[in-house]
Amino acid sequence: MKAKVGILISGRGSNMIALAEAARDPACPFKITLVASDKPEAPGLAWARDHGLRTFAQSPKGLPKAEYEAAIDSALRAAGTEYVALAGYMRLLTDDFVARWRGRIVNIHPSLLPKYKGLDTHQRAIDAGDTIAGCSVHIVTEELDGGDVLGQAEVPILPGDTADTLATRVLAEEHRLYARALADFVAR
Numbered sequence: 122m123k124a125k126v127g128i129l130i131s132g133r134g135s136n137m138i139a140l141a142e143a144a145r146d147p148a149c150p151f152k153i154t155l156v157a158s159d160k161p162e163a164p165g166l167a168w169a170r171d172h173g174l175r176t177f178a179q180s181p182k183g184l185p186k187a188e189y190e191a192a193i194d195s196a197l198r199a200a201g202t203e204y205v206a207l208a209g210y211m212r213l214l215t216d217d218f219v220a221r222w223r224g225r226i227v228n229i230h231p232s233l234l235p236k237y238k239g240l241d242t243h244q245r246a247i248d249a250g251d252t253i254a255g256c257s258v259h260i261v262t263e264e265l266d267g268g269d270v271l272g273q274a275e276v277p278i279l280p281g282d283t284a285d286t287l288a289t290r291v292l293a294e295e296h297r298l299y300a301r302a303l304a305d306f307v308a309r
């Protein structure tokens with residue numbers, strides 16, 4: 122039986138696409154139940170729809186946060202979701218949502234955690250004079266980017282790298298790492 126994974130996105134969803142493509146392999150231990158977004162116009166949602174995936178969009182505008190999250194939660198559950206994968210989902214989850222999916226929410230973060238939690242990870246790594254950057258897949262807890270790390274990939278920082286050039290190379294690694302780490306996690 123394949124693990125049932127719902128994906129939350131806010132934007133282009135390239136990590137979601139990497140997971141959806143990995144899931145097409147018959148040997149992959151997970152399948153995608155739903156792609157949901159807080160941004161009805163997210164390009165990743167259109168991709169998901171065009172590729173036959175179930176989608177759901179709920180703007181949080183004008184709604185109490187609990188009500189917005191309840192809508193996302195119901196859509197995930199109605200689709201039979203067992204695990205939630207955040208893929209460029211740019212909203213903080215409430216403690217209540219995290220508690221309801223305890224140990225079953227994962228995220229991809231563009232740094233070698235515990236370094237550079239939060240935003241602007243690539244610029245911060247360059248500014249610190251680091252020579253190695255990378256990405257991490259981790260369990261989501263109430264602490265921002267703070268849960269157990271499930272897997273990491275390193276990417277060298279090259280002379281002349283900008284946040285953008287580094288982000289492009291890290292993103293390619295994110296796509297490989299996320300599918301692998303999620304497969305290992307659900308099959309553990």
Ligand code: GRF
Pocket residue numbers: 130131132133134135136137208209210229230231292295
């Ligand atoms: C990625 O860099 C991811 O690590 C971060 O947000 C970005 C999302 O990109 N959390 P995409 O929407 O998956 O293309």
